Structure formats: structure tokens, C-alpha cells
Amino acid sequence: MEKLLNFKLKIWRQKNNLDKGYFKNYNINNISPNSSFLEMLDLLNEKLLYSKQELPISFDHDCREGICGMCSLYINGRAHGPDNLTTTCQLHMRSFSDGETICIEPWRAKPFPIIKDLVVDRSSFDRIIISGGYISVDTFGSTIDGNTILIPRDKASEAFDAATCIGCGACVAACKNRSAMLFVSSKISQLSMLPQGKIERKKRVLNMVQKMDEEGFGSCTNTGSCELECPKGISTDYISILNKEYIISFIS
Numbered sequence: 015m016e017k018l019l020n021f022k023l024k025i026w027r028q029k030n031n032l033d034k035g036y037f038k039n040y041n042i043n044n045i046s047p048n049s050s051f052l053e054m055l056d057l058l059n060e061k062l063l064y065s066k067q068e069l070p071i072s073f074d075h076d077c078r079e080g081i082c083g084m085c086s087l088y089i090n091g092r093a094h095g096p097d098n099l100t101t102t103c104q105l106h107m108r109s110f111s112d113g114e115t116i117c118i119e120p121w122r123a124k125p126f127p128i129i130k131d132l133v134v135d136r137s138s139f140d141r142i143i144i145s146g147g148y149i150s151v152d153t154f155g156s157t158i159d160g161n162t163i164l165i166p167r168d169k170a171s172e173a174f175d176a177a178t179c180i181g182c183g184a185c186v187a188a189c190k191n192r193s194a195m196l197f198v199s200s201k202i203s204q205l206s207m208l209p210q211g212k213i214e215r216k217k218r219v220l221n222m223v224q225k226m227d228e229e230g231f232g233s234c235t236n237t238g239s240c241e242l243e244c245p246k247g248i249s250t251d252y253i254s255i256l257n258k259e260y261i262i263s264f265i266s
């Protein structure tokens with residue numbers, strides 16, 4: 015029979031963006047090691063709901079499959095917790111020791127203001143995408159099927175790797191400068207490598223970098239913490255591609 019686990023949780027509670035916020039301690043017992051981290055939080059919330067003494071803890075989630083990037087939590091001082099290449103929703107309680115104290119915080123970054131408890135507003139990322147993270151295609155009439163455009167295999171693979179960024183914001187939360195360069199560079203690289211994205215590449219990189227600065231994200235100083243904490247293993251090589259794209263666009 016599997017041994018059930020007990021934990022002490024230290025969770026950030028904050029009523030709204032104006033509230034100061036504080037850590038609150040909770041005990042949670044008899045957790046299956048095969049429960050996901052979010053299932054463990056669900057059980058705690060059930061307990062809080064039944065007690066009728068406290069509101070449940072707000073936290074973000076959607077797909078619970080490592081796809082949407084919503085489950086943005088800082089766990090024991092690491093974005094998405096102790097396991098590499100793992101989102102919070104894919105993290106299992108067997109990654110923690112019985113009796114361990116687990117500290118759970120929201121992303122800490124000015125461009126991601128806290129909405130409530132562990133939920134932050136990441137619409138600054140959406141605004142960066144709106145500023146250029148797309149291709150313009152006239153879909154009226156005889157549009158060429160994208161699948162018929164030949165793309166070298168290595169380019170397609172590289173673009174695909176960049177496209178695996180789920181926009182969770184772990185790179186920003188892990189960076190001491192709160193830089194969004196890994197996120198922005200993955201979007202720019204993904205598009206600039208493919209024929210469909212080449213047409214708007216100059217305008218795109220200038221607009222997206224400008225928007226990133228306007229939103230208050232910091233500069234990159236090559237610490238590499240973004241790559242280390244990225245649950246999708248996005249490489250900082252894409253930051254070099256962004257810098258190259260930016261210089262070319264700026265001087266031409």
C-alpha cells in the first residue's frame with residue numbers, strides 16, 4: 015500500500031492588488047504521493063470550504079497537462095517547483111518528503127501584478143503578442159495552403175522548439191531583472207525562421223521589444239536562470255537570435 019504523506023504549507027494570501035498580503039500556515043495530511051500539486055491544493059480548498067471559516071485559496075490553472083501555462087506558482091523558491099522541465103500541474107507530491115514544509119508564492123514581478131492570493135495578471139504578455147507576435151495573411155480568395163510551402167527540416171524543427179513556449183512567465187519570475195527576453199525571443203524566433211513570418215520580421219521585432227520595455231520588463235544580463243527554470247527547456251540561444259534580428263531591423 016502506498017504511504018500517504020503529510021505536509022506543512024506556507025501559502026501567500028492577498029485579498030487584492032492593494033492588500034499587503036501575508037504568509038499563512040496550513041497542515042494537509044494523507045496525501046497520495048501520486049497526487050498532482052494542484053490536486054493537493056484542491057483538497058486543501060475543499061477543507062477550507064467545509065470549515066466555512068476562510069475563503070479558498072485562489073490559484074490559476076486550466077489544462078492541467080502542461081500546455082496552457084496558467085499554473086504559475088513559485089514553490090520552495092523555484093518557478094514551478096523542484097522538478098526540471100515540469101509545470102506545476104505536472105508536478106507530483108512524490109517530489110516532496112513526508113513532513114516537508116512547502117512554501118507557495120505567486121510570481122513576483124511588477125509587470126505581473128497580483129490579482130488575488132496566487133493569481134497574477136499576465137496580460138502584459140498578451141499585449142506584447144498583440145504588438146507583433148503574429149503573421150498577417152489575406153485569407154480571402156486563393157490563399158496558399160501553408161503545408162505546401164517547403165521548409166528545410168532543421169529550420170522547421172528549430173522553429174517548433176521555439177514554439178513550445180507556453181507563455182507561463184516562469185522566465186520572468188526566475189530572472190533577477192524580471193526580463194521577458196526568453197518569452198519574446200521564442201516568439202520572434204519561431205516566426206522569423208519560417209517563410210510566412212519573414213515578411214513582417216523587421217517591424218515585428220522592433221514593436222515587440224518596444225512593448226516589452228513599455229510593460230516594465232527588465233533587461234537581460236545573461237544569467238541563464240530563465241532557461242534553467244523554463245518548464246519547456248526554451249534555450250537562451252533564441253535570445254541571441256532576437257538580438258541579431260533587432261540589430262538588423264534597427265540599422266536597415
Ligand code: FES
Nearest residue numbers: 078082083085103
Ligand atoms: S494548468 Fe495548463 S500548463 Fe499547467
